Amino acid sequence: QRQNANLLERFERLEGGRSTCNVGLLGYTYDTQHDGMTATTETDSGQLAEIAFTKKQNNTLLRLSYSSSIRTTTIAHSAARWYFQIDGQECSSPETIDIGMYQSDTGNTHVPAYLTGVCSATSHGRIGQGQHTITVHVGQLVTHRIANAGSGWVTLSFLEVQEICPPF
Numbered sequence: 297q298r299q300n301a302n303l304l305e306r307f308e309r310l311e312g313g314r315s316t317c318n319v320g321l322l323g324y325t326y327d328t329q330h331d332g333m334t335a336t337t338e339t340d341s342g343q344l345a346e347i348a349f350t351k352k353q354n355n356t357l358l359r360l361s362y363s364s365s366i367r368t369t370t371i372a373h374s375a376a377r378w379y380f381q382i383d384g385q386e387c388s389s390p391e392t393i394d395i396g397m398y399q400s401d402t403g404n405t406h407v408p409a410y411l412t413g414v415c416s417a418t419s420h421g422r423i424g425q426g427q428h429t430i431t432v433h434v435g436q437l438v439t440h441r442i443a444n445a446g447s448g449w450v451t452l453s454f455l456e457v458q459e460i461c462p463p464f
Contacts, residue, residue, distance in 0.1 A: 368443035
């Protein structure tokens with residue numbers, strides 16, 4: 297996992313300088329464990345990526361983004377769900393941020409996926425100023441049995457966190 301401080305500088309140049317609430321693109325990580333043909337993470341249930349993030353203000357939202365190639369395979373009529381957690385809890389406001397994939401047969405189709413959304417609170421309350429751990433997980437979609445899930449596959453996955461200033 298690597299964080300790239302230069303991205304904040306590039307973001308600020310594109311945006312014409314710092315925003316009035318002094319936040320912007322603050323966290324970015326690549327999946328550096330995988331390259332070439334070994335890129336698939338064969339995790340049906342568990343954590344896929346993690347980034348430590350310092351939120352600068354209390355009155356802001358987090359915009360979370362994860363990009364990867366995903367697939368479900370082997371088990372017909374099964375599904376998997378990819379989702380974010382902030383400090384071990386899913387987003388509750390405005391809503392959970394997740395995507396699901398259903399497998400009707402035993403095929404092996406890989407699709408590009410971009411999971412993104414904003415979050416202001418979890419079941420523990422508003423996401424306040426300070427250090428937070430943002431994670432991406434894969435697991436069971438409650439309406440179906442767990443699929444044989446895959447994430448990655450000859451692609452570079454990334455996790456991005458951005459603090460968004462008011463007005464929203």
